[in-house]
Amino acid sequence: MDPEPGGEDSNDRHDCNDRHDCDDRQGCHDRYDRRDSLRELTSGQRLAVVVAAAAVAVGLLVHTGATFLHLAPRNAATDAIGDTVNSYMAPEFTQSWQLFAPDITRTMTAVGARVELRDADGTTRTGPWRDLTAQDLAELRGNPLPSRIRQQLANAWTHMLASHDAEQRPVGPAGLDSEQYLKRLALSRMPATPRGARIERIQFRSTDTTVPPPPWKAGATRTAPVVRTYPWWPVGTDDFAQGRTS
DSSP states (O other), X not given: OOOOTTOOOHHHHHHHHHHHOOSOHHHHHHHHHHHHXXXXXXXXXXXXXXXXXXXXXXXXXXXXXXXXHHHSOSOHHHHHHHHHHHHHHTTTTOOOSOSSSSOOOOXXXXXXXXXXXXXXXXXEEEOOOEEHXXXXXXXXXXXXXXXXXGGHHHHHHHHHHHTBOTTOOBOHXXXXXXXXXXXXXXXXXXXXXXXXXXXXXXXXXXEEEEOOOOTTOTTOOOOOOEEEEOOOEEOOGGGSOTTOOO
């Protein structure tokens, strides 16, 4: 019997419902049409589709990698293929911003301090240098839950350098605040003074060491550490942490 106008063949409905679990007969037939079109492709045509899809994927990976290297700070990879990457990126894909901010740290700074003591009889003497950064590193190494307190020294040192001029003179109130904060932080890590003695001055020293290059980087040179000694700063009672006077 022919199906009624506007109706649907029972075999078609049964096939759609059983094989595709579709409620929409037109959508079910559309799926059949797409599958039939794929089956009609020859082996060579299918191979061409696979090759084209693979070429697009490889092209996206290459472009993404080139963009990353173009934006990344200088490193061993950019030293090796930087010219090739830049020639690919320019001028169509060139970028004017940096992927990482701030730049990767290339130096390690160790901060040390020593104090000048005045004994009870009025004589003065200078104490030994104490590596404050080493104290922080000893606390951080092997500690799965390090305290943020051990980052205070690095932050205070960076703030001090940014708020002082070339002659290490404070620039405005920010410079004075950074001095007091750094002095208080360093004095809190100094050992207790002998009975009757008091701290009159404090002096800082920094040692900048260049991070060694990777072993595979050709032509890399190692530079000697740069040591800088800063002027003496007077110490007053306000420079000590609460509960300590010398």
